[in-house]
Amino acid sequence: MSELKVKNLRREFGSVVALEDMTFDVADGEFFCLLGPSSSGKTTTLRAISGLEELKEGEVRFDGQDVTRSPVQNRGMSMIFQTFALYPHMTVEANLAHPLRRDGVASDDIKKRVGEIAELLRVSHTLKRKTTTLSGGEQQRVAIGRAIVRRPRLLLLDEPLTNLDAKLRHEMRAEFKRLHRELGMTMVYATPDQLEALTMGERVGVIENGRVVAIGTPRDLYSMPNDLYVARMVGSPPINILSAATPDDGQVQLSFLKAPVHARSVLSGQDIAVGLRPQDIVLAEGGTAARARFPAKIHLTEPLGDVTIFDVAVQDVGLKMVLREEVAAQYSVGDEIEVAFDPSDLHFFDRGSGRRLGSG
Numbered sequence: 584m585s586e587l588k589v590k591n592l593r594r595e596f597g598s599v600v601a602l603e604d605m606t607f608d609v610a611d612g613e614f615f616c617l618l619g620p621s622s623s624g625k626t627t628t629l630r631a632i633s634g635l636e637e638l639k640e641g642e643v644r645f646d647g648q649d650v651t652r653s654p655v656q657n658r659g660m661s662m663i664f665q666t667f668a669l670y671p672h673m674t675v676e677a678n679l680a681h682p683l684r685r686d687g688v689a690s691d692d693i694k695k696r697v698g699e700i701a702e703l704l705r706v707s708h709t710l711k712r713k714t715t716t717l718s719g720g721e722q723q724r725v726a727i728g729r730a731i732v733r734r735p736r737l738l739l740l741d742e743p744l745t746n747l748d749a750k751l752r753h754e755m756r757a758e759f760k761r762l763h764r765e766l767g768m769t770m771v772y773a774t775p776d777q778l779e780a781l782t783m784g785e786r787v788g789v790i791e792n793g794r795v796v797a798i799g800t801p802r803d804l805y806s807m808p809n810d811l812y813v814a815r816m817v818g819s820p821p822i823n824i825l826s827a828a829t830p831d832d833g834q835v836q837l838s839f840l841k842a843p844v845h846a847r848s849v850l851s852g853q854d855i856a857v858g859l860r861p862q863d864i865v866l867a868e869g870g871t872a873a874r875a876r877f878p879a880k881i882h883l884t885e886p887l888g889d890v891t892i893f894d895v896a897v898q899d900v901g902l903k904m905v906l907r908e909e910v911a912a913q914y915s916v917g918d919e920i921e922v923a924f925d926p927s928d929l930h931f932f933d934r935g936s937g938r939r940l941g942s943g
Contacts, residue, residue, distance in 0.1 A: 585646060585736040585769040586611045587632070592641035594627055594793075601627045602793040605641065609771055614763045616784030617773040617795075618816060624793035625773035629739045632771070633662050645737065661735035665742040667726045669714040675701070675725050676710040682733050700728045703765070704758075720751045724758070731766070740772040744779065756783055777817055781805070789813050811937035814858050814930060820892055820903045822930070823864075825857040835931065839877050839897040844926040848941040855940065858930035861892065864904035867923040874923035881918045884911065895922065 592605035602624050609615040617625050630636040632643055634655040643651045650658050669678050679700055683693045701707040704724040709717060714725060723743065730738060740759075744752045760783055763770055774780055780787045781801040789797040789804065789812075797804060797813045808814035814822050828836040832851050834843040849855060867876045879902070883894035891911035893904045904922065914920060931940040 587737060587769065587771065588642075588644040589628070589632060590642045590644070592628065592631055592643070593639045594631060594636055595639050600793060602631065602638075602641075604794050605631075607788045607795045607798060609769060612767050612769055614760070614770045614772065614783060614785045616780040616787045617771065617790055618775070618777055618780040618784075618787050619773075619790030620775050620816075623775075623790045625775070625790060626741050627793075628790075629662060629741050629771065629773055632737075633660050633739055634658055635662075658737075659735055660737040660739060661730040661733060662739040662741065663726055663730045663743045665745050667714075667722045667746075669722060669725060669729070671713065671715045674711055674713055675706060675717070678714055678725055679710075679728050679732055682729060686733065696732055700732045703762070704728050719747050720754060723747065723751075723755055727762070731762075731768070736769065738768050738770045740770065742774055743772075744774075744776075752779075759783060778819060781817065787817075789816055807939070807942075808858075808930065809939050811856055811858070811932040811934075811939075814932070818860060820861045820905065823859045823861060823902050825859065825900065827855060827857045829853045829855060835929075839900055840875055844875065844929060846929070846931050846941060849931055854934045856932045856934045858932065859902070859924060859928065861903040861905045863928040864902060864922055864924050866906070866910070867921040874925050876921060876923040879920055879922050881914060881916050881920065884914075884916060886911070895920070897922075 587609040590606050592602045594602040605624065605628055617628060619625050627636060631638055634653060638651065642649060645658060676697060679697045680693050683696060701710055704727060706721055706724050706728065709721055714722060717725065744755050747755060756779060772783060784801060786798060786800055787804055788795040791812050797809050804813060804817045808817060825837060829849050829851055830836055830843065833845055833847055833849060835846045835849055835857060836843040837857065877897055879895040879897040881893055882896050885892035886908065889908055890905050891908055893906060893911065895902050895904060927942060930942055932938065933940055
């Protein structure tokens with residue numbers, strides 16, 4: 584078993600509180616992602632779990648044991664950092680063997696385990712080369728190998744793909760998922776990139792100001808964000824956030840719609856924000872009578888290959904919508920179009936607290 588429980592962590596740097604009530608659990612064998620912007624506490628959390636940070640409060644339990652005060656080397660964990668941190672004067676083979684030599688593993692066992700890891704990570708052909716001669720992707724694989732050659736029960740990954748180009752990031756996302764499937768290792772992966780978190784994580788914990796504010800599957804966080812911050816963090820392009828009036832209980836009036844839409848949990852006069860995913864806005868066509876329809880003007884197009892993002896304006900409101908490329912190709916900047924959405928796709932939030940009020 585390799586179950587991790589993080590409870591009420593607090594870490595201070597002088598007057599700055601880096602972690603406050605940081606709490607989450609990771610199941611045995613789970614790929615868990617921590618998603619948050621820069622300086623939200625991701626790295627500090629991983630360092631606290633590994634024992635590299637001294638906590639003011641809180642508890643880290645691994646496999647049912649309290650390891651909060653245990654030395655780093657006794658925790659059965661390994662960590663991969665944002666920088667590869669390889670020894671440039673050593674060969675790939677020596678880099679992979681170094682942790683085992685430090686632990687006093689016999690030479691025959693070292694050779695066997697290095698060979699197994701090199702084959703698993705597809706770097707066997709580089710074993711005799713210096714790490715400075717490797718590509719970025721090969722260096723990352725070696726860094727992974729050095730972390731897992733000791734057979735840790737928990738692998739912590741701190742933004743490991745940040746320094747790679749887009750193509751390599753895509754390849755390495757698939758590589759991490761393959762390794763997780765083949766090794767069955769518990770992994771905690773910290774990233775500011777919601778695409779990485781949603782495509783890799785079995786569950787995702789969203790961090791804001793040193794605490795986890797939401798945990799769920801990628802689908803749940805996308806379709807039912809529990810607050811405005813999470814709604815903005817999850818989804819690409821970002822969710823459209825609109826202002827609205829609340830003339831009566833259960834009624835929301837958007838400025839560009841003639842009739843109000845129904846919202847069960849909204850009260851008259853309540854200050855709310857309304858979220859609408861770009862993917863939920865469509866061209867108004869036959870059979871969309873039940874949808875809310877309105878005219879809009881195309882201000883900008885962002886082709887992405889198979890889809891195109893339209894920035895459209897309706898009255899004084901700007902919206903983003905996503906269309907398949909073969910449909911989007913029929914339109915140009917400046918065109919007037921009629922668009923629609925299903926009111927049930929709206930998300931309602933209290934603007935003051937940010938908490939979710941419900942859906943349409």
